Amino acid sequence: MGFMEKMWELAKKDLKTILLPEGEEDRNLIAAEKIKDNKLAKVVLIGNETKITTRAKELNLNLDGITLIDPETYEKTPAYAKELYEIRKNKGMTEEKALQVVKDPLYFGTVMVKVGDADGMVSGAIHTTGDLLRPGLQIVKTTPGISIVSGTFVMQVPNCQYGQDGLLLFADCAVNPNPTAEELASIAIATAETAKKLCGMEPRVAMLSFSTMGSASHELVDKVRKATELAKAQRPDLAIDGELQLDAALVKEVAELKAPNSPVAGKANVLVFPDLQAGNIGYKLVQRFAHADAVGPICQGFAKPINDLSRGCSAEDIVNVVAITAVQAQ
Structure with a gap:
């Protein structure tokens, strides 16, 4: 189904x-x-x-x-x-x-x-x-504990081994152009809750960047790293990790090389993009190239x-x- x-x-x-x-x-x-x-x-x-x-x-x-x-x-x-x-x-x-x-x-x-x-x-x-x-x-x-409204897409990718049998959540792809670290943490938590309540998934949240666990140094990476720390501190019950490159987040073999101790790497089903440009481009690439169903944007945080x-x-x-x-x- x-x-x-x-x-x-x-x-x-x-x-x-x-x-x-x-x-x-x-x-x-x-x-x-x-x-x-x-x-x-x-x-x-x-x-x-x-x-x-x-x-x-x-x-x-x-x-x-x-x-x-x-x-x-x-x-x-x-x-x-x-x-x-x-x-x-x-x-x-x-x-x-x-x-x-x-x-x-x-x-x-x-x-x-x-x-x-x-x-x-x-x-x-x-x-x-x-x-x-x-x-x-x-x-x-907004919902108590959530500081920002964001938009997530539920991506159903045919013939795909990633996520949960090709089912993944992408956020924020619709609302916030350049979220702060604090806002990014809130987006991660809200998307994890959407994954649980709407999709019946046990969320494994990857905080995406062009760096994996310190492989690069840049202020953009620092933002994702800080957001990850904040999200983990606010919700230690959730599996959230980063910063992770996309391949490290999804591909088991790459995860074993780049982030062997991560509870999320190689098996992420929730992808949190660092800004709206990346998120919007990312979901549309998957939608068009992989012929995925992109359901959304679903507003979360209200x-x-x-x-x-x-x-x-x-x-x-x-x-x-x-x-x-x-x-x-x-």
Whole structure:
């Protein structure tokens, strides 16, 4: 069973309420019908109800059983505005401004998740990553012990002996351009937790660099080395090691030469890249050259499940990310 097949099966076992704040957009409408028909989640479309129902009819979609919520008219909008005001009043938020801001679908949805009226949210078909992260960080905030939100890709590589039968996690490939050592440590811990909770893996985390265990000296290597020390100190229960070159992280024979005493070298299944350039290039190389399935980016670090989409996503992509979000909420 592939990774997404597993996510679908798990999602069906405990239906969660997942918001689609871009509810007037065609791909979201198509995805909502598929999510309902496959019983993956209780989906909620946020937007103008007339626009949603009119467009659904034009697309020949059946939205019966799907909840539609318009922030302009919803009975709980004033309560959500009060919640937003309480959270942000020390940052200059007024009650009047909160009532205006909360009607933005992304802020509305984020508050809805915060207060427990929904279990998670998926956006990004027509909004940027920044549009999603901003209300998420302001309202839901990060998980205790995790200082930063990051993006991981679950890579399913066919006919591959590395990772866990070709299943690996790559991070951060989507959010943080140049994380500090402290942020890199937080990314490593968050990705290890994602590997455990989402993939059922025992994480073995490699902190990647162009150096293996002191083979090179450079400030970039120093950052990875410090991040490794911090991550180990914060979570001694996790198998985290570095700095490691990619071949030392994955290939047993190379690991025996370069890092014979490492508990991770030669058998890593979580790869933490030193910066966004390396991570983004790395996952796309594997995706294209090895014909790998790259599922993500999956946002990790939020106190509650909020996930991003590529603006070039398909309706099927939205369905899959909703399934993942539902499993995260479990």
